[in-house]
């Protein structure tokens with residue numbers, strides 16, 4: 001499918017800026033941004049111009065490479081110091097998706113290994129590593145998609161939440177990967193996409209991606225999932241993930257855990273899909289995962305001509321929640337389909 005080849009993150013032709021599709025403006029407008037400064041890069045992640053855990057990781061890899069161009073005339077220590085400051089700043093933009101820190105750590109690892117080498121040479125290596133992170137993401141998404149598709153059947157009704165497609169990664173996606181791959185192979189799925197309050201990634205991005213790929217997609221409000229399950233419309237729930245703890249607890253877009261509770265009640269399989277890089281062995285359980293809190297205006301006024309609620313009302317706007325591992329049927333990764341007990345299957349997959 002042609003549009004899947006359009007990476008949401010890439011380098012410009014000169015190789016001195018990162019180009020992203022501005023996901024804040026989809027689906028109404030397709031606007032590309034060229035980013036060269038640390039402030040622009042930080043804001044792009046913070047405001048969700050670039051978003052989705054794996055996509056943020058690929059973006060961060062390229063950011064470090066591009067940022068190194070302005071610093072490569074410094075001496076070795078000066079270069080390392082300022083590049084680590086950049087990495088720290090990028091890492092602070094969003095705390096939940098582990099892929100951001102994972103990609104930054106890979107780039108810092110390169111710098112540490114090459115300590116004392118001419119920064120110009122290190123800079124070249126950062127570009128190579130960024131490209132490798134990108135290519136690895138494409139390979140991982142394809143493997144996840146194949147593994148996920150093996151669990152689905154032609155004609156299935158599938159519920160998904162947020163956007164875990166090609167926009168949130170660099171090809172196919174994770175949660176949407178099996179659906180997009182299946183479509184290429186002639187499967188007809190009926191996808192129900194939660195609109196995903198408050199930033200509407202499901203209504204804006206998932207519906208856009210699936211419709212463009214020729215997948216039958218129906219947008220529902222977040223509170224309609226139980227009814228759809230009751231009516232027998234849903235055969236499986238497929239979602240992405242931002243950080244998976246060593247025991248299989250999985251953080252994903254706020255509202256995901258409620259779907260898992262419902263799926264369990266209705267006896268519907270609940271699948272979490274993500275690359276091995278989303279598993280964080282430093283988090284023993286979901287309790288260790290930091291949940292991002294976002295600006296209340298995303299709830300109160302962002303989508304309305306005037307504020308929706310009375311002055312004085314308070315807001316609570318966590319961006320993610322954690323699904324308990326007991327509610328997850330399987331975690332579908334590039335390294336295979338992991339089943340409970342997850343502590344064991346995760347350990348084996350990562351060893």
Ligand code: MRU
Nearest residue numbers: 051052053164168174240241253
């Ligand atoms: O806040 P967002 O839009 O970055 O949240 C994205 C999600 O929750 C995705 O499901 C997750 O990052 C996996 S994307 C393949």
